[in-house]
Amino acid sequence: MRYYYNFAIILVLGLAGGGFTAKWALEAEDGFGSVKYNRWTSWPLAGSVDADPYTKARVARDGSVPLGAAEGLTFFLLDDEKDQLLRRECQYSLMGTTPPARLWTLSVQDQDKQPIAAYEGGENAIFSESVLRAQDGTFVINIGSQPAPMNWLTVAGTGPMRLVLRLYDTPVTSSSGLDRPAMPKLTVRDCKN
Amino acid sequence: MAGIVHISVILLVPALASQDAWSKLIKAGPMWQFVRVNSNALTRDSQLSAVDPLFQIAACRYSLESGSLSIRAYGDLPFWSVAVFDRYGEIIYSFNNRTAINRDINLLVVSPLQMLFLRQNPPESIEQAIIVETDIDQGFILIRVLQSDPSWVPAVDNFLGEASCENLEF
Numbered sequence: 001m002r003y004y005y006n007f008a009i010i011l012v013l014g015l016a017g018g019g020f021t022a023k024w025a026l027e028a029e030d031g032f033g034s035v036k037y038n039r040w041t042s043w044p045l046a047g048s049v050d051a052d053p054y055t056k057a058r059v060a061r062d063g064s065v066p067l068g069a070a071e072g073l074t075f076f077l078l079d080d081e082k083d084q085l086l087r088r089e090c091q092y093s094l095m096g097t098t099p100p101a102r103l104w105t106l107s108v109q110d111q112d113k114q115p116i117a118a119y120e121g122g123e124n125a126i127f128s129e130s131v132l133r134a135q136d137g138t139f140v141i142n143i144g145s146q147p148a149p150m151n152w153l154t155v156a157g158t159g160p161m162r163l164v165l166r167l168y169d170t171p172v173t174s175s176s177g178l179d180r181p182a183m184p185k186l187t188v189r190d191c192k193n
Numbered sequence: 194m195a196g197i198v199h200i201s202v203i204l205l206v207p208a209l210a211s212q213d214a215w216s217k218l219i220k221a222g223p224m225w226q227f228v229r230v231n232s233n234a235l236t237r238d239s240q241l242s243a244v245d246p247l248f249q250i251a252a253c254r255y256s257l258e259s260g261s262l263s264i265r266a267y268g269d270l271p272f273w274s275v276a277v278f279d280r281y282g283e284i285i286y287s288f289n290n291r292t293a294i295n296r297d298i299n300l301l302v303v304s305p306l307q308m309l310f311l312r313q314n315p316p317e318s319i320e321q322a323i324i325v326e327t328d329i330d331q332g333f334i335l336i337r338v339l340q341s342d343p344s345w346v347p348a349v350d351n352f353l354g355e356a357s358c359e360n361l362e363f
Contacts, residue, residue, distance in 0.1 A: 103272055
């Protein structure tokens, strides 16, 4: 009898433990297969035949359609320089340059990876060729609900958010891998909670 | 035990996922036909998630069992890219408008057997085509077109509206 009890306990713990850790591994924001550069996370092999089983499972679970190597590469930013998760009620500045690419876009997503609506009269996505830059090629993109000079990425509402930078036609995806790409840096300007 | 369950779950997710891109595309439209997958006309169930808001995307499901796949689209746009996916969302081949001939889309996806026929008597119509050989049965193709501002809507609509996804038999 005791044998069966032990067996039942092992079975329940095994199913729960295995299922829970699998779910956790697939929901982690920087799980297996991801690389991090200056806080930006990317999944360079997502959608590729060479991806690890975790990345493959994540793509299937999210129902996402990653960019192919000849298309581009997506980067996500979830927290600021003080390790605080990004929030829609805060005002941020994104400064610097991006890795080389024919073009890029910057947009915002909510925690369910859905696009966030733009603030009235603003844009919820920015295209590289419409970005105003300094003479040295660097840019400052202000992100938040308050109007800002230069480049303004508007964000409406409250709650968590993430920044999404998509590089298109970029040598960063070449087989040599990511060679320390220079990513833009995010700072908090104002955060009312 | 937990380790075995963990590994099994991870390995089974791609085969069993009910909300993967393929399942969404089944709800979005029939095979051999381009569907705009980020259009407002689709429900959340059939819209592809987490795509670039500055892009317009068309998808077409194919099956190489009944013949090869021919994709064609014409028009000079600033940027587009094409990815050939298998049924599980893995990319077999991708290219963009700078790597394409004449900046048009002319792509032929064939099975190894179809490739054999093709080598024996190549039809003239495919001389300019990019030919991709694969042993997968089913999958989908995505065309992503940059629509950086509303002035590009007519050109992008025209490009994607005229794009063809044909089942070619030799």
